[in-house]
Amino acid sequence: QKEVEQDPGPLSVPEGAIVSLNCTYSNSAFQYFMWYRQYSRKGPELLMYTYSSGNKEDGRFTAQVDKSSKYISLFIRDSQPSDSATYLCAMRGGNKLVFGAGTILRVKS
Amino acid sequence: NAGVTQTPKFQVLKTGQSMTLQCAQDMNHEYMSWYRQDPGMGLRLIHYSVGAGITDQGEVPNGYNVSRSTTEDFPLRLLSAAPSQTSVYFCASSFGTNEKLFFGSGTQLSVL
Numbered sequence: 001q002k003e004v005e006q007d008p009g010p011l012s013v014p015e016g017a018i019v020s021l022n023c024t025y026s027n028s029a030f031q032y033f034m035w036y037r038q039y040s041r042k043g044p045e046l047l048m049y050t051y052s053s054g055n056k057e058d059g060r061f062t063a064q065v066d067k068s069s070k071y072i073s074l075f076i077r078d079s080q081p082s083d084s085a086t087y088l089c090a091m092r093g094g095n096k097l098v099f100g101a102g103t104i105l106r107v108k109s
Numbered sequence: 110n111a112g113v114t115q116t117p118k119f120q121v122l123k124t125g126q127s128m129t130l131q132c133a134q135d136m137n138h139e140y141m142s143w144y145r146q147d148p149g150m151g152l153r154l155i156h157y158s159v160g161a162g163i164t165d166q167g168e169v170p171n172g173y174n175v176s177r178s179t180t181e182d183f184p185l186r187l188l189s190a191a192p193s194q195t196s197v198y199f200c201a202s203s204f205g206t207n208e209k210l211f212f213g214s215g216t217q218l219s220v221l
Contacts, residue, residue, distance in 0.1 A: 043201075
């Protein structure tokens, strides 16, 4: 079993929709949770960074962490075609950083 | 400010050939690392360095060598390429081990 599970998609939504991306994990030692966005043929870039359970909002993006359920989410409001990318979740515990395999998101105009 | 620069962007090798993937950063980052990205597998750490002269193995180090003679450069060497090393390789750097990672644009490597 992988330490971090992420549905690969692709997830296809119309422009303006609310998008929900999710990851589950099995390692209770993970304390820091991140979301990276990766455009085609580019390297990942950090989108959101959270610590512990709760919500964090940044513009149209909201990251949610539920440590009791070992479940994290990224919500994108008013999705735009420019949001089309692969979204990777990542988790850190101590010096260990583990990435999910990524979810492909396509926002259609 | 170029950030993290990787060369080449694409490379095709024959089994048994050797080559070096180049990585340079101009942000004065102490921490540098190499990842490979395969479909359905996520990013996996190959080797990392916490400063010039210091390197260590990651999750999948076999078949790869690294060295860190300067703060700026962190090349990845494939000693004898195998088809299993066909992948996209990313170099990443940060100020410290647990700090925000900055990634390069990647090298797409095919081993025939």
